[in-house]
Amino acid sequence: MSTQVRSYKANKVLERLTKKVNRQIAGTMLACVHCGQCTDSCHYVQTNPGDHTFVPAWKADRVRKLFKRHMDWTGRVIPWWVKAGSVYTDEELEELKDIVFGKCTNCRRCTLNCPMGVDFATMNRMARGLLVSVGIMPEGVAVVSKDQWEIGNQMGVLKEDYLDTLEWMEEELRSDLDDPTVEIPVDKEDCEVVYTINPREAKYDPRTISDAAKIFHVAGENWTMPSEGWDMTNFGLFSGDDDLGGAVARRVYEAVVRLRGKKLVISECGHGYRSTRCEGPNWGGVDLPFEAESSVLTMLRYIKEGRIKVDPSKNDFSVTFHDSCNNARSCGLFEEPRELLNLVTSDFREMYPNRAENYCCTGGGGAMSMSEYAPMRLKSAKVKADQLAATGAEYVVTSCHNCVDGLNDLIKHYKLPMKVTQLVNLVADALVIEPAKASVVVEKKPEAAPAVDETPTVAAALPLEGRKILVIDDEPDIRTFLSTVLEDNGASVLTAGNGDEGMEKARAERPDLITLDLNMPGRDGGQIYSAIRADEDLKDIPVVIITGKPELRKLIYDKDVRRPEGYLDKPVKEDTLLTNVRKVLEVGADDVN
Amino acid sequence: MSEALHFAEHTLQEATLVIMAIVYTSRLVWLFRRFKAGKERQGPTGAPNTTPRKGFLYSWAIIGMPWVMESSRTKPIMYGTFVIFHLGVVLAIAESFIIPYGASMLAANPWLATLIQVSTGAACAVGVFRIIRRVSDSNMRAISSPDDYFSLVLLTVWFAFASLSAPNQGVPEWVLLTYFWMTAFFLLYVPFSKISHYLYYPITRYYLGKSLGNRGVYPIVPSAPGYGESTAK
Known part of the structure; x- marks a missing residue:
């Protein structure tokens, strides 16, 4: 074996391993006794019985063997005795990639179930980092990391698009609250709160931004959002790249310092919270000169301090709560979201297990961006699906955007009668806004819910007048639904039942926007999407993907072509569709009539 | 007492103990000098009553709290065998x-003598159970190395001789000799095998506990029951 030639990359991985292992990781390498207690704690094991390659200790040993062979005593002398080993080829590194990226979401459930305190998740992250350092990683991880390095956020949202979205949401909010003084302040200095978000919010879920803005406004908060350093997510956590982690975290911290903000508030995102609040200072080598907290704590404090008033009967459906792994198992955020849920909903049901023992949404650890592992991810999600179904709840609430996507995917895959939402949406919906006063005290025993006009203002005002929209979907019911909603709002709608027909109509009619289903017979939506982007005449037409197929989420993450302007999960709600279509077409409230 | 038994009980044990102490010391020096501890910079998160200090104390004690970890709580038999096995180790060492x-x-x-005999005998039975489990369970086989099998067999056989030797008086000399020679081998082998895990337990658990205490994860709040029922206040 010693005469075997080692590839350049393998050499680099081993060289960096010896520098990367700190005392905590060395302990993790040395302490495992192969007792097997971690085995059943892993959702991959539970859904793949008989396949030992999912067992946490086995996966850990793929990394541990390198440490034993190159750094430990016994493994250097008699490697076979302790199953020590090395890597020689790039193919072996690719195999290791499939284990550390594809078979583990770094959820840390096995860590908390290890009697020895072996922190497999941290070791796994380190292994990811070693592979990333030699360019071996899933394509989605590479694309997202590049965007975070170069553009400053993980979804490649350009600064002007981000600012446009904020401006647009501000207009929406003014219209919604019928209050021209409402603001989404940008780069305002000396504020109490600097609010940072997940780019997914700006790109695909702007309602969470307007909901947060509504809460800040009603609470009378002196707040702002930075024009730079606004992305609190951090792919360094997933890729194991501490340099990226440090750079991204510092960008956010520098924004708060530049604006002289007193407190950094991090919107609901598990890995963003962990990265920005906990790991960022370690990666970036900085001590935070300001406070930082999750928006969950901010919202709860507003209610407790009487700055906002909420009526739980406005959310009169049953809800359960999913603890994000990063929030719960790595940051101890257990009770606050539950306290908040009990204040803004009327029927909260625990799922079991919960808190630090909860199962991963199965989309964690960057799994949502690694489409090649989607089938394995969805299979492993059976544990989570059973857990959700047992609650009988209509909504699952989570404080993590990654979990929102992961849960949406598994809910569709396992056909659960359930929807996903976040606390910010529930708090905004439960707000009691008195006309002359923005801040009031909390109602402990809510009275009957006031009548709420749920008719979207925009719908009555025909906001899409004069816009031509092409709907491509093979399901007649969906086509009818989408056409009806869009036509009712003034759009002129064309429909196509498959991709080729859609391409023909697009070329002939040059619509202002295309809504595209991905899962269609013949050329699927992914191929059609690529064809649209490759067509000189069509490439600039904005596309909103509307899909029920989680595997095709890769269009967001790992296509070389431009990302879609919108991405909606089926079943899509009328107001969500309208909000997104209007955002893409840049039809603001002021444009209506 | 024969000269051979006297040598095995005294000179051999003392020499191997000294060697083990030297190896362990150099092992710890290697671990602490070669590997720098990562620094935790962030402020505390989670419940305000958790601290790094409470975290690592809790982490050290976690092995004695089977209700805390799901892997122990849901497998009481496995936890019971863990207790018996390690109690057997303590008493077999004490016997030497x-x-x-x-x-x-x-x-x-x-x-x-009866206590030591029964405890080490029970530990021997647990050892046999563990060997069967490690051999028959495909997941256990997949994660096992020759060292895992050898260490387990070594301990199981050692328990058997510790149990037989416990009365001391009237025990055949070959039994005592075997027990003490095995103990000596055990002392020499341990630092190079997985059996030395007890050396690392305080270290891994210290760092994990300190971090999770700082972040409000420790102490763990076990899952609240009542799923499917409304817990709204």
């Missing part, structure tokens, strides 16, 4: 000191 240096204790307190 009691026989050479405090044989009169055994003579004066027959219950002590």
Whole structure:
């Protein structure tokens, strides 16, 4: 074996391993006794019985063997005795990639179930980092990391698009609250709160931004959002790249310092919270000169301090709560979201297990961006699906955007009668806004819910007048639904039942926007999407993907072509569709009539 | 007492103990000098009453709190075998000191010999159970190395001889000789095998506990029951 030639990359991985292992990781390498207690704690094991390659200790040993062979005593002398080993080829590194990226979401459930305190998740992250350092990683991880390095956020949202979205949401909010003084302040200095978000919010879920803005406004908060350093997510956590982690975290911290903000508030995102609040200072080598907290704590404090008033009967459906792994198992955020849920909903049901023992949404650890592992991810999600179904709840609430996507995917895959939402949406919906006063005290025993006009203002005002929209979907019911909603709002709608027909109509009619289903017979939506982007005449037409197929989420993450302007999960709600279509077409409230 | 037994009980044990101490010391020096500890910079998160100090104390104690970890709570038999096995280790080691240096204790307190015999005998039975589990369970086989099998067999056989040797008086000399030679081998082998995990337990658990205490994860709040029922206040 010693005469075997080692590839350049393998050499680099081993060289960096010896520098990367700190005392905590060395302990993790040395302490495992192969007792097997971690085995059943892993959702991959539970859904793949008989396949030992999912067992946490086995996966850990793929990394541990390198440490034993190159750094430990016994493994250097008699490697076979302790199953020590090395890597020689790039193919072996690719195999290791499939284990550390594809078979583990770094959820840390096995860590908390290890009697020895072996922190497999941290070791796994380190292994990811070693592979990333030699360019071996899933394509989605590479694309997202590049965007975070170069553009400053993980979804490649350009600064002007981000600012446009904020401006647009501000207009929406003014219209919604019928209050021209409402603001989404940008780069305002000396504020109490600097609010940072997940780019997914700006790109695909702007309602969470307007909901947060509504809460800040009603609470009378002196707040702002930075024009730079606004992305609190951090792919360094997933890729194991501490340099990226440090750079991204510092960008956010520098924004708060530049604006002289007193407190950094991090919107609901598990890995963003962990990265920005906990790991960022370690990666970036900085001590935070300001406070930082999750928006969950901010919202709860507003209610407790009487700055906002909420009526739980406005959310009169049953809800359960999913603890994000990063929030719960790595940051101890257990009770606050539950306290908040009990204040803004009327029927909260625990799922079991919960808190630090909860199962991963199965989309964690960057799994949502690694489409090649989607089938394995969805299979492993059976544990989570059973857990959700047992609650009988209509909504699952989570404080993590990654979990929102992961849960949406598994809910569709396992056909659960359930929807996903976040606390910010529930708090905004439960707000009691008195006309002359923005801040009031909390109602402990809510009275009957006031009548709420749920008719979207925009719908009555025909906001899409004069816009031509092409709907491509093979399901007649969906086509009818989408056409009806869009036509009712003034759009002129064309429909196509498959991709080729859609391409023909697009070329002939040059619509202002295309809504595209991905899962269609013949050329699927992914191929059609690529064809649209490759067509000189069509490439600039904005596309909103509307899909029920989680595997095709890769269009967001790992296509070389431009990302879609919108991405909606089926079943899509009328107001969500309208909000997104209007955002893409840049039809603001002021444009209506 | 024959010269061979005297050598095995005294000179051999003392020499191997000294060697083990030297190896362990150099092992710890290697671990602490070669590997720098990562620094935790962030402020505390989670419940305000958790601290790094409370975290690592809790982490050290977690092995004695089977209700805390799901992997222990849901497998009481496995936890029971863990307790018996490790109690057997403690008493078998104690026996290797009691026989050479405090044989009169055994003579004066027959219950002590009985306690050691029963405990190490039970540990031996657990060892057999663990060997069967490691061989028959495909997941266990997949994660096992030759060292895992050898260490387990070594301990199981050692328990058997510790149990047979416990009365000391009237025990055939070959049994005692085997027990003490095995103990000596055990002392030499341990630092190079997985059996040395007890050396690392305080270290891994210290760092994990300190971090999770700082972040409000420790102490763990076990899952609240009542799923499917409304818990709204």
